[in-house]
Amino acid sequence: MTTYHHGDLPAALRAATVELIGEKGTSGFSLRQVARQAGVSHAAPAHHFGDVRGLLTAVAAEGYERLADEMSSAIDGVDDAKERLRRCGQAYIRIAFEYPGHFAVMLQRDLFDTEDEALLTASVRAYEALSGTIEMVRDQLNPNLDVDQAATFCWSAVQGLVILSPNLDSVAYHQDTKFTETAELVDSFCDFMINGFANTPTTP
Amino acid sequence: MTTYHHGDLPAALRAATVELIGEKGTSGFSLRQVARQAGVSHAAPAHHFGDVRGLLTAVAAEGYERLADEMSSAIDGVDDAKERLRRCGQAYIRIAFEYPGHFAVMLQRDLFDTEDEALLTASVRAYEALSGTIEMVRDQLNPNLDVDQAATFCWSAVQGLVILSPNLDSVAYHQDTKFTETAELVDSFCDFMINGFANTPTTP
DNA sequence: TGGTCGAGTTGGCACTGTCAAGTTTGCAGT
DNA sequence: ACTGCAAACTTGACAGTGCCAACTCGACCA
Numbered sequence: 001m002t003t004y005h006h007g008d009l010p011a012a013l014r015a016a017t018v019e020l021i022g023e024k025g026t027s028g029f030s031l032r033q034v035a036r037q038a039g040v041s042h043a044a045p046a047h048h049f050g051d052v053r054g055l056l057t058a059v060a061a062e063g064y065e066r067l068a069d070e071m072s073s074a075i076d077g078v079d080d081a082k083e084r085l086r087r088c089g090q091a092y093i094r095i096a097f098e099y100p101g102h103f104a105v106m107l108q109r110d111l112f113d114t115e116d117e118a119l120l121t122a123s124v125r126a127y128e129a130l131s132g133t134i135e136m137v138r139d140q141l142n143p144n145l146d147v148d149q150a151a152t153f154c155w156s157a158v159q160g161l162v163i164l165s166p167n168l169d170s171v172a173y174h175q176d177t178k179f180t181e182t183a184e185l186v187d188s189f190c191d192f193m194i195n196g197f198a199n200t201p202t203t204p
Numbered sequence: 205m206t207t208y209h210h211g212d213l214p215a216a217l218r219a220a221t222v223e224l225i226g227e228k229g230t231s232g233f234s235l236r237q238v239a240r241q242a243g244v245s246h247a248a249p250a251h252h253f254g255d256v257r258g259l260l261t262a263v264a265a266e267g268y269e270r271l272a273d274e275m276s277s278a279i280d281g282v283d284d285a286k287e288r289l290r291r292c293g294q295a296y297i298r299i300a301f302e303y304p305g306h307f308a309v310m311l312q313r314d315l316f317d318t319e320d321e322a323l324l325t326a327s328v329r330a331y332e333a334l335s336g337t338i339e340m341v342r343d344q345l346n347p348n349l350d351v352d353q354a355a356t357f358c359w360s361a362v363q364g365l366v367i368l369s370p371n372l373d374s375v376a377y378h379q380d381t382k383f384t385e386t387a388e389l390v391d392s393f394c395d396f397m398i399n400g401f402a403n404t405p406t407t408p
Numbered sequence: 409t410g411g412t413c414g415a416g417t418t419g420g421c422a423c424t425g426t427c428a429a430g431t432t433t434g435c436a437g438t
Numbered sequence: 439a440c441t442g443c444a445a446a447c448t449t450g451a452c453a454g455t456g457c458c459a460a461c462t463c464g465a466c467c468a
Contacts (some may be wrong), residue, residue, distance in 0.1 A: 009415085027230075030455060041417050043457080048415090052456070074305050096294035108312065109370060110229035149392050152368065153361060156393070160364030166313060181354065189360070196400030228462085234424060245448050247426080252446090256425065 010048045010058070012038045017059050026111060031055070032128030045084050056105050057112040057119060063102030064122035067095045071129040081136040082194050088130050089158055089186040096162045097179050107163060130154060134197075141198040150197055156191055214262070217241045221263050224304030228345050230308050232316060235259070249275055260309050261316040261323060268305030268326035271299045275333040285340040286398050293362055293390040300366045301383050311342045311367060334358060340400075345402040354401055 016037040020029045031052045032042040051056040078084045082130040096103045105111055112119070125145035131151040164184045205296045220241040235256045236246045253259040278295040284290045300307045309315055316323070335355040342349040369386045 012298070024426080027315060032455065033458090040415095042455090044416055046457075104314075107367065108230075110232060110308075116390070134230060149389065150396070152365070152389065153393050153396055156333070156364030156368055157356075157357060157361040158364070159367060160360030160362070163311065163313070163363060163367070165359055167318060185353065185356065188350070189357050190399035191404050192354070192357055193396065194400075195396075195403040196396035199399040199403045200395050236424065246424090247449080248447055250426075323444095362428095 006142060009038065009040065009044065012047065013045050013055060014059055014062060015024045018099065018129065020101070022101035028109055028198070048168055054110060057116045059102060060105045060112045061116060061119035063099055063106050064119060064126055065097075066099060066102070067092065068122050068126035068129065070095050072124055075129060081140045082190075083131045084136060085154070085194060086131050086187060086190045088154070089190050090183060093162060093179075093182055093186055097175070101163060107159065127151070127155070137194070137197050142172050142193070142200070144202045145197055145200070154193055158186060158195070161185060161189065185202060207358070213244065213248065215258060215393045217249050218266060221259060222303065223310050224305070226305035230312055257316060261327050263306060264316045265310045265320060265323035265326055266360065267299075267303055267310050268323060268330055270303060270328035271308070272326050272333065273300050275330055279333060279337060285337065285344040286338060286394075288337045289358070289393060289398060292337050292358070292396045293394050294387060296362045297366060297386055297390055298381075301379070301386070303341065307366060311363065315327065329361070331355070341398070341401050345398070348406045349401055349404070354397075358397055361397070362390060365389060365393065
């Protein structure tokens, strides 16, 4: 059961990866450094992930799973469409700020295999938490709403904000103030989106 | 005037960079390969750009300049706020698809120096084309609109879409169909945004 | 007990970014 | 016209990188 030397080397390698990338970004990351940090030789990762792309694919998949979990539980039992959308947005940036290493990978689609099965199911699960919410918006606010268009819109906006957020002008460089600033922005995004969805008759 | 060997080596290096990145992404790019493609030795780029970060900063700045130019001229003389916003969005993705190499860099903020002067003035110029448009939206549709919030919203949404667009499910892999698909999506985004801006009373 | 196989190691290869030192080129000053 | 000099570029080196092949070790099963 346990991989004999390390308790769970794949997990340790993923952890080292996100720690490194969280600090230095995806460009300042190296497979050998990850191996060093996990206390194994430089060729050990290949045995579990094939190559660096495989490792980053696993990291991205892990990130999407955490995102899907957080979004699902955030909207669980909430019936009001508007509140539900707000919670989707908040869940997204909560995970983005809690797991910056994962997100740095996820947002760079040329770094990993977007066709990977585990990754796909996780990302679809996250997307469906949103699209299910948008269906409620349609049912409660605007029967003509194109759900896929609207969901893509929400996803794009929050994703774009996460990329932008390091450049938001918080006075202090505290991670905390930057988070609350972004969280407030997401709330206002949700207001715009909800009111847009409710008042857009049909897309031609 | 002319740099003696090459007519204009810095420009040639930028061109080689965006060509490479446009094909293989930012991860499959190397300084030495760029130098090879430009027909100079591997250390030549350092003389003009210092290091790889300097080169990518120049590329990003060039991209922002093209973006600012395109956006400015797209909205020039247009008085209707809604149409003007639509043109901003269309200009953005037009440049994003025309210069994928530039955008791949611009969207990865840890690759270049975001404090660079030329880059900052260009990106501010692009942003102001948008925020000026949002001011018109405020004047024509909703006096209570928070311009900065709304502009950040627009920027995030379109930027997020550009990142997402490679994963949109065009039947064919033609760059063209993917572009028109994205362009239509941007138009519907603009509808959502305009109607959201017009119908959001105040942000608390 | 012996065999097999997964997990991890070592060493090597081609490649990378950057630095130091050299070389070539154009040009300004006298 | 000659000299000096600085900019533009080259060459060579160094540590570091991803990946591949060959090896060793340990565990489990027949």
